[in-house]
Amino acid sequence: MTSPTPPAEPAYADRTFRSVAGLVSGTLLILLGLWLGGDAMFRGHGWVPWQALAALLTLIPLILAFTLRPAVFANEERIRIRNPFRTIVLPWTEVAAVRAAYSSEIVTQGGVTYQLWAIPVSLRDRKRAARKAGRQAGDDQHGRTSVRGRTPAHTTGLDSGAGVAAADQAVVELRALAEQAGDRTEQSTTTVSVRWAFEIIAPAVVGAVLLAVLLALA
Structure with missing residues (x-):
């Protein structure tokens, strides 16, 4: 049996x-x-x-x-955007750009832009992250840290997302998924759909x- x-x-x-x-x-x-x-x-x-x-x-x-x-669900094949009044499903092959200026957005190959309500952009968060990155990369006010790069970059945490605003880090991760999808040879079975x-x-x-x-x- x-x-x-x-x-x-x-x-x-x-x-x-x-x-x-x-x-x-x-x-x-x-x-x-x-x-x-x-x-x-x-x-x-x-x-x-x-x-x-x-x-x-x-x-x-x-x-x-x-x-x-609002939520964004992404995997290696597609992204599903749940906005206040619509749910958009896009295969990565249909995505032309993922960007975050004053809001997080996805632009399709046809030029249609969809906002990512679940990933709000905070200018205050960006300023805080920039100050943190500056402290990690340069001298502090007492001159105890060398600006000549004595500390390797990978030990400061910058490569792991430290000193990056939360929205910008999320966009970086989504771009990485889009690039991985572009490198795959198999055809995606996901189709574009928009549901109210x-x-x-x-x-x-x-x-x-x-x-x-x-x-x-x-």
Whole structure:
């Protein structure tokens, strides 16, 4: 008797990129909204409980969309971008550039640009990283570190991502995956797809319409 065949493992494991600040702030905002909205629903009078319910139905999906939902899942074959209202799947062969200026973006071979909401660019983080890299590479204020390169570069941590802003480091990793995909000879089975997040859009629209009607009746 032969043993059952185990389920096939995925060819490439996903690497996940998310904003920790977005996760924390989204969780706090949802808890605050539920607290205030719940209080209005249970203690309010007249139209107030219904207005609070409609407001929660509008705001909670939007908070989820802009804080908890954004994520980037990348492996050696494709990248999946989960933005507030859309999910985009691209094989690396369709990606022309990955860049981070004032926002993190992916540009396709056809010239279409998609923002990476899960990898926000922080200018403050960049300045902090630049100062750290400068301290590692040059003299400190007491002149104890040589600028002539007595310390090998690989011992300072610069090659491992030290002194690099989090968003820029994520972009470097995504570029590396894209370059690895370009070196492979096998054809990717992933196709380009863009799907709207109707599970977010529908309740927010219904809640907004209901809230508008209730405010007009009040």
